[in-house]
Amino acid sequence: MANLLPATTKTMKKASTKATSKGSKTFKYPRVADCAFKFGAHVSTSGGVSNAVTNAMDVGAYSFAMFLKSPRKWVSPEIKDEEAANFKQLCEKHGYDPRTDILPHGSYFINLANPDAEKEQKAFDSFVDDLKRCEKLNIGLYNFHPGSSLDSDHKEALARLAKNINKAIEQTDFVKIVIENMAGHGNLIGSDLQDIRDVIDMVENKERVGVCVDTCHTFAAGYDIRTEKDYHTFWNKFETVIGWKYLSAIHLNDSKAPLGANRDLHQKLGYGFLGLEVFRIIANDEKLKKIPIILETPVGNDDSIYGEEIKLLEWLQDRSIDDVDFIKKSSELSSSGAKERAEHLKKFEDKAKKTAKKPATKRKSGSIDSMLSKKPKTE
Template sequence: MPKASSTKTAIKFTRSTTSKFKFGAHVSASGGISKSVTNAFNIGCNSFAMFLKSPRKWSAPPFTTEEINKFRQNCIELKYDPLTDILPHGQYMINLANPDKEKAEKSFESFLDELRRCEELGIGHYNFHPGSSLSSGDHEKQLKQLANYINIAHEKTSFVKTVIENMAGTGNLVGSDLNDIRKVIELVKNKDRVGVCIDTCHTFAAGYDIGTEQSFYNFMNEFDQIIGQEYLMGIHLNDSKAPLGGNRDLHEKIGQGYIGLEVFKAVAHCDLLCGIPIILETPQEKDEGYGEEIKLLEWLEEIGDKPEEGMEEENEKDNKLLQDKIVYLQKLGENSRKKQMELFEKKKNGKDNKAKKKRSNNDDDIITKLAKKVKR
């Protein structure tokens, strides 16, 4: 696997010019939005994401003209196309499906502000969490509300595409079921300005099995049938600390979680994903960790079953290296996976016991009623 070079000031990762894929990461914009471009370049990103303002504060000062110009200039110098290579992440607090009208309006104000910030920077796509209908709302009604807010936002902006992310939870959370996203897109008037970002951790945690190469491709086919491949605008590439169907948004480093490295090799060979941002959001202490993972993904792209005659020995060697890497990474994440499995089973057993108790109480009620009827 290729090694990163180093300098006196920081580890540097050379940006690939041969990869078919736009592997990248979510980087910091601390110190100014223009810094996100250089931060991405320094770890070898071919695409990147960042927050446009604090993800946990409603308001933020506007971008200065100087900072906007610096961002645009950095993109030109470092050869990033803001229309296709950058996928900013929306604020976590935004919930356009909130049944509380006042809170939904507050979310919309922030949503619209972020779309306008994208257009100031020349960015073509904006990714956001679709929110929740909460326990007080009617889910179908709130999906219509979400779509209506997207339509209004499109009317008030010019070109940025709103990209809906699938989610990890169940019940009131919008987007853990692909059909939620399909229904919203059906209600969006300008189909050219809406898309979807698939988060691999969210997908797995929501109960869609992508734990093998074949099941990953099965999911991609299901996505195409339900939503349509033409709407896929980005990937958030994360392993999962939580087991299949755990409904917990717990990102893990590539190869260390329950999804495993085999699937990320499939991603690195999936032609359907060429040309769109593939963004790492794994739990890294430093950006250099993303640089290492990008190089890992590019290595996975290079290895595989080479069909040419006489390549059998090289294929065998590649497969041995891959299996060794799988074992090594799974060992690193072993304790974390074990802990989350214990929590998952404890929660599941609690639900089962609660259901059994409810059924038992219902049985008792029936027996009591029958006994009274016999006495009469």
């Protein structure tokens, strides 16, 4: 169902300043009853995993992502029974179905394709621990980065990843393992859609595997999605190579780096090289209606940016490319991001010149360490 609000009430200002009360709690960005999409955001679990639910409500999210433990530590305290019960009760209260509306993000350093057996085992243990945390919270989806082959043979690395997914499925009951597409190339797995296809082919229980498409990663990996035509070309490719049935979630980010830069640099919607148009297309794309569409834009300590962006996405529903207000909004956001785009374009061009001068060497961007060093908040 499309947004049925009359045109006069479809202003973002009205939507974002009106607060509603749920019990004793007042939410700054109230959800609308008829939003057709599961727009959401990556929210904080600071103080306990159940806080994620109220943080999601605060920004008016219809779905949400979170970390299940510190994304930069190998070991974290277990989720207590009482905390898990509280989480489930809050989900029920606020209408989040944990099986379909919550997509936790795995730790960054988990590399199930690691050629070093000891490190591979350590990654696997942390991965299964994450999946068990999901199941304790009744969460049905789990998103993770497929990792890196490091210096090993790429095909063997894909097989190692698939073997570990199979093992993890055997050791858990229901959570779907969702592979995220990546921005980089070189040793990194998953910037080419074919990698993901090859892994899925080797997964035995295909009901338990899915794919999350990150708009920033897609663009940075070289798939242009900025216009309706290019957007559909990408999805046709996705359908041919992977298949719709595996599409389980979207990560919604603009990109600070230009097309094909292989840099994982998230930007606020409309500020980056993608621009607002692709998000307008997404907010009107029927096939994305049932899956979590999660913002991971850089918000620093100001989560209200997510609240504003979810309202923006609601506002984009039913808007056409030639809508006067859309053109104005798109141009405003683009102007706000112009300085950062120019800076990143210069960096990209300088790097391209250097690379052209040097003889070909193995790309650094393929390593997990180099990924970690340039991670935005939720990546």
